[in-house]
Amino acid sequence: MEDSHFQKRLDEIIALEKAAEPNPFQATKILQRIESEFLTPKTSGFPVWTRIFQPIAISLALIAGVLIGSFAARTGNNRNDIEVAKTKNLQSLRTSLFISEITDENNILNFNK
Amino acid sequence: MTDPELIEGILKCERTAFQYLVIRYQRGVIKTAFHFLGNMEDAEDLSQEIFLEIIRSIHTFRNSSTLETWIYRITVNRSLNQLKKNKRRGFLIRLESIIGFSGNHSIPEPYANETSLGQEEKENKKMLHDAINKLPENQRIAFVLHKFDDQAYKQVAEIMNLSLAAVESLIHRAKSNLHTQLIAHFPEYKKN
Numbered sequence: 001m002e003d004s005h006f007q008k009r010l011d012e013i014i015a016l017e018k019a020a021e022p023n024p025f026q027a028t029k030i031l032q033r034i035e036s037e038f039l040t041p042k043t044s045g046f047p048v049w050t051r052i053f054q055p056i057a058i059s060l061a062l063i064a065g066v067l068i069g070s071f072a073a074r075t076g077n078n079r080n081d082i083e084v085a086k087t088k089n090l091q092s093l094r095t096s097l098f099i100s101e102i103t104d105e106n107n108i109l110n111f112n113k
Numbered sequence: 114m115t116d117p118e119l120i121e122g123i124l125k126c127e128r129t130a131f132q133y134l135v136i137r138y139q140r141g142v143i144k145t146a147f148h149f150l151g152n153m154e155d156a157e158d159l160s161q162e163i164f165l166e167i168i169r170s171i172h173t174f175r176n177s178s179t180l181e182t183w184i185y186r187i188t189v190n191r192s193l194n195q196l197k198k199n200k201r202r203g204f205l206i207r208l209e210s211i212i213g214f215s216g217n218h219s220i221p222e223p224y225a226n227e228t229s230l231g232q233e234e235k236e237n238k239k240m241l242h243d244a245i246n247k248l249p250e251n252q253r254i255a256f257v258l259h260k261f262d263d264q265a266y267k268q269v270a271e272i273m274n275l276s277l278a279a280v281e282s283l284i285h286r287a288k289s290n291l292h293t294q295l296i297a298h299f300p301e302y303k304k305n
Contacts, residue, residue: 006292009299013237014260022143026157030135033161038126038168 116180123171135164138181141262142188148261149192149253150199151242156192163191178271185264185272189254196246244294252287255280 023029114122114133122130142163147156166187174183245253254273258264259280264272270280 006296006299010241010291010295013241016234017148017238017241018144018261018263020144020147020153022140022147022153022157022160026143026160027135027139029157030139030161030164031132034131034135034164034168035128037165038131039128 120171120174120180123168131168134167138184139164141181142184145185145188145258145262146192146195148257149189149196151239155195155199159191159195163188166191182268182271185258185268189258189272193250193254240295240298241291244291247294248287248290251275252283252290255283256287256291259284 114130119130119133123134139160143153143156143160146159146163147153150156150159167184170187174180178186245256248256251273255269258269258272259266266277266280266284269284270277273280275283
């Protein structure tokens, strides 16, 4: 007798649980999720090989930059050497033409003012 | 739309097939997940993952069972996994609160957000849910599918990949175990 009463009580609780209904708009939510996963084209642009070669390309560009920089620095030093050679040539020219001193044009202009 | 047509449509990523699948099975999937988890919001969230898994793994479906049985199998597995995750999370949260790192996160109590129910009804449902969760896994699955989802023994046997006799035995033992657990909460039904 107690068992059947207990069973009845249990069935009542189960009936309460079974009565719960999901959100009526849940189907729309699920469909939106499915569409975003399977029907919307992916916009993640870069294919796999691009993702691999991008860092390699950046590294190469950096190395190239360093090399170009060091080359430019060396060329700059050469230019200084040329300047020194030019000055030496002028000195020898002055000596051979017996010119005591090369006139500084800027000083002359200042003097005239 | 027949099952083979539906499967073919899903494999071709046809919108109408997706719509048909969701409209036909969403209520059953959510309700089954709810009966395992005891929380409707969790069950609704999980249902999205279940449908994504159904679509992703539809190519593995073999016609050894019906599509419905196969979907129920996925639902039961995902619900049990979610339950385990919740338990682990609950354990970590309790641990954090003991250590003193407790944040605002918490696992929702079963039936806590069912405002339509009275306090006693909520307590009774929670008590039943707790008692069901203490059952061995096979007994729990068989009992929930049969009692809550109204699945016949034969369908339960198909979903669980067991014989009919085994399912009958599981349900019988589940009822007996539940009786032992719940009778403590209802002293009026105790035998003298």
